[in-house]
Amino acid sequence: MSERTAFDAIDRYAGIVASIAAAPPSQADELRATEPATVVARLHPRRLSLTVTDVIAETPTTTTLRMASIGPDLPPFLAGQYVNLFVDLDGTRTSRPFAISSAPADRGHYDLTVREAARGFVSPYLVRRVKPGDTFSSTSPMGEFFHNPLFHGDRLMFLAGGSGVTPARSMIRDIAARGGARRLHLVYGSKDPDDIIFRAELDELAHANDTIDVTHVISQPDHSWGGRTGFINGDLIAELAGPHLHQMTYYLYLSGPPAIYDFCVGELQRLGVARRRVRYEANGPPAEPQRLHDWPGHLDPAATNAVAVDGRGKFRAPCGEPLLNSLERAGYQLEVGCRSGHCSLCRVKILSGTVVNGPEALIRKSDEWTGHTHACTAFAVSDIEVQL
């Protein structure tokens, strides 16, 4: 027996020492060590390895890429969330976020529905050149654009323009699959009837479910169109929502080209709808950075500035291009998620020079104090030095 020490003067000390010694051997030590990686791989893997199983032509300019997992099962997601899809194009590795248009219950695949943008870099490739068997990597599903049951009610309106309908399709299929009290009215603006994505499917879902309504609005109708025409505006919203519009729990989701946000938010404000009941998520960096509040008045967005990457190199880039895109074209790989200023994965530190951020950039207060920015929505309006 060992010599008694000061510790033995502490009441209950010896009993606890004995209980530690008596603990039975655990079989779970390694399991504990690997648990975080196992659980995270199931629910929030950092990267998904995807293969295209189907390429579905939706409209002349829109294609759905059906993606299945090459590895483990796809993680769960909330209808309205997106994945950021990585692509290698013309020697540049970049990425674009796409809302998942399939239903959360369909975990065998994610549908990513892509419309070709007129002067797009990535979308023409995805719409025209991808074929079954092609492989991609992406982030896990992410984003805050979903029905949040903590405060969103059961009556909802979704105002969509063009390819902004893709998250609505996921939400509608989710509601149809779950049953229950949640109701959604999709008000969907398209240029002409041929441009309507998922037309037959949406109309069918509306027909088959009391909880789903779909109203198409066509801005350039032909003779055959018998439905509503023009643009989504306050009068139409008020008419379709009826008295529900002023209930505290009636929520409106907006998704589409930037114009729909500015216009519809204004219209809803005019109707007296509380701002908190209008939900949307920035979809890419500002298209016209020269219109940002802090943009130096004289500066041509095509002018170039020097970007020095701390300890690694230097290149020139147009100041009207998001810093993230410039870095990617120069061969630098950053962690990246939303490409819209929100998720902060592309957080970098500006050591010298000035960047201007769009209002969508959600930068932490203390990050502002230490000169950090989100590269995806930052524009270098002077020569800068950046630390990745």
Next chain:
Amino acid sequence: MTSSTSDVDVVVIGAGNAGLTAAVRLAQSGASTLLLEQRNIPGGCATSFRRGRFEFEVALHQLSGLGTEDHPFQIRQLLGEPGVLDRLEFVYEPDLYRVTVLDLVDVTLPADKTGVIEALAALHPAERPGVERFLDLVHDVFQEWIGFTYLGGSQLAPDEAKKKYPLFTHYALRTLRDVLDELFVSQTLKTVLAAYWPYLGQTPASLAFLDYAVIFEVYLEYKPAHIKGGSQAMSNALLEEFQRLGGEVRFNCAADAILTAGGQVTGVSTAGGDTVSCRAVVSNVSTPVTYGRLLDTGMPAAVRRDLDSRPIGVSGCMVYLGLDAAPQELGITASTSFCLAGFDHDRLGPRRDEIGEPRAVAVTCYSLGDPSFSPPGTTHLVLMDLHYSEPWTRLSPAEYLDYKFAYGSKLIDFAQRTFPGLREKIVEADVATPITVMRYLRHPGGAIYGFDQTPSESALFRSNDIVVPGLYLAGAWTGTGGFQPTLTAGAAAADAVLLAISRTSHSATGTTR
């Protein structure tokens, strides 16, 4: 001090509280130091995230051990030496906390001794002496513990120790419940005084009085505080200082393995495929993962035996709320409130068998003492209760998101019993679960305080002896969890590294610096 044979002196794995203070202390002492962080931002749980106009504090409830300028304590000194303190602004909270038990009890304890006595004596005048005795015990056991642990007491013979530290030796390892039962008749007083248990993760029947006395004393004597800009501001400030001192940090860079040769640490390989040689590693990673996954030799037998008696501790569910009303309009009168579903804390604790219902919820509001913490006229509110991860990891992936939001909604319902009308003021809301904690911290069990803080987790029983020469652990898993313990654990680990390095330098070169 850089060794000619290694890339750096020290690699610090993980930029959590302990990793940051270790890195700063090492760099300050001239050790070449590489800090690896798997995420893109320093802080670990000492971080924040944005939703709309709000920035949510992830983890810090009340910073303890700072002390005031006139009455400084450990953390003020720790942050002050490297000049981090000057970059931060603190907001002191006038109260320890408010406690509500359904609609039966509603009492607020000010953060001063007289105030606590008066508040509780007003409830039960006859028990005033018990309250005074409790606060004296808290103070005296704390002081005697310092004497015993740091001022040579543990070297005494048992009889002398008993004589010199009578309260410590009698009370330290009694449970909080035993001490409360000894001092009080009123269940209300016991309930109110024990309300800090969620900060330690164990209910009074399985919590050593010493551990509770320490936490109660540091809040009462040195005042609870929070940080302008949140804990992220402190994390950023520590990292800035580390870089200013010449330290190198790599973000998005997880460690893949701790490399050894002949039983001695020689380097670290990263998930990106790099290998960095070093003389020592400070691991801010959990103990099970450090030894069971990172260490290239696998888990040493001594560690395995030690872990047998150390259950993985609690995690939590958090609801982060941005509210479109000022705190006063919502009935929020204290920065910290503990809302309870009953009087007996031991029936309100987390369970391993089921998710259950909210029973003991901490409600933290920084907007009350610091209106700049959220946009004008709004409130930043965090609801939190404790959970073990098992019921959450048992859910199928298809069930998980529904359970997450359903439980978040229950937390809001529960908080509304004290703060009616919260839900209709929500502008932003998000939920975190044990899975979320696991995702970001990579801790087994999503544990927020390391191992279960039962009496056997006290520093009286667990030493941080070096198992593998050159490998030092620091964080919630090497002592008590929480901000003050982890911040100090990092600095202590750095001191141990520096001492060892200076010794080997001496023996290798035979010279002194």
